[in-house]
Amino acid sequence: MQIAIIGLGNAGLPLAAVVADSGIDVVGVDINEERCNRINRGDNPIPEEVGLDDLIKIHGGKRLVATAKFEDAKGCKTFIVIVPVFVDAGYNPDFSIMKSALLSLGKILKKGDLVVLETTFPPGTTEEMAESLLTQSSGLSKSDFFLAYSPERIMTGYSISRLREFPKVIGGRDEESGIVAYQAYKKFINNLHLVSSARVAEMIKVMEGCYRDVNIALANELFKICQDLGVDFMEARDKANHQFCHIHLPSTGVGGHCIPVYPWFLIKEMEKREHFSNCRLLRTSREVNDEMILYWAEKILLQCLKINKPLSSIKICIKGITFRAGVKEFYHSRNLALARMLVEKGLDAYVWDPLMSEQDVQNKGLRYLEPGKADLLFDPFNLEFEYSN
Ligand SMILES: NC(=O)c1ccc[n+]([C@@H]2O[C@H](COP(=O)([O-])OP(=O)(O)OC[C@H]3O[C@@H](n4cnc5c(N)ncnc54)[C@H](O)[C@@H]3O)[C@@H](O)[C@H]2O)c1
Incomplete structure (x- = not known):
């Protein structure tokens, strides 16, 4: 058995490593050639992912072969797709990366193959968009290949243990696809649950x-x-x-x-x-959460009033601008947005982050300050204030 995994990013690479470690040959396809070369050298591009270093050292370039060419995966009969779907500025799903990956995959798809999508997207996407793109680019009819969905349920940093222990669900576009996909995944996922359709799995x-x-x-x-x-x-x-x-x-x-x-x-x-x-309720919750930085900016100002200095000369330092403690990722980070907002309001605001160098902070358009040099520190992960002078 040989499985192709399309997309060797933060979610796809740990999955590829776990599949390879279960004894299955994996062809990893990723358009990032440099990343592929690194993986084939046994060099893990996501060092913060616990346990991944060892798996990439053992399997990289051997049981897990990474390539930028889809044709290298044409011998596979099972294809797992895990490339991102974002939302655009108007919060509509942006399928551009997914569409491009599916169109490339269609060109090597054969009768009897299985395609499983793992990216999170709106319920119905597998049955509608994915099926239509795959039939269009492969020239096959929809009954020629099996199609299913199984959401990635990892948590950055703990992906390997999540893949090995956390319940995983899988559902087919039709009953047969569900059964075929379940049997394929059972070879490398222990805690696997078949649900009635791809749409249910997407909704989960x-x-x-x-x-x-x-x-x-x-x-x-x-x-x-x-x-x-x-x-x-x-x-x-x-x-x-x-x-x-x-x-x-x-x-x-x-x-x-x-x-x-x-x-x-x-x-x-x-x-x-x-x-x-x-x-x-969903919309209001989004608003409540996004507006929390206004609440904390006001709190910071109130704390400044306790310091016996003119407001403009109070050095405020935000201790952490990643979106979550311990993970160097910034997508939609409210802590980063808070730091930027304080600067835009004309306050003397700085940043210190245990995961970032001075240069990293400057690259985000912000100023770095050692916590000991600030008048007021705000720790956004523990919601705590400290006064250092
Ligand atoms: N990272 C997580 O913690 C996490 C958790 C749960 C679910 N997910 C799901 O996984 C999806 C992917 O996330 P990620 O974190 O792996 O993204 P990522 O940005 O880390 O990786 C995406 C990878 O896909 C590659 N790629 C882009 N276009 C391609 C194409 N046409 N063909 C082949 N490869 C292509 C990129 O080069 C990159 O290596 C997310 O959209 C989300 O739905 C991620």
């Missing part, structure tokens, strides 16, 4: 993101209310949480490629159908 992943976003918005709102009422949020939360209640943690908002993006897949779909009232 989007639902999870929406659940997180709405519950974080709720936590943020309750936190603000607690502050107004003079209630210790953490104490109240601790005792409020039990088997049927799980209040999340407050934050500066929600960043990254997943949670702030997935609700838009449903919001835009409902808006397209003019079913606006079906997605009011």
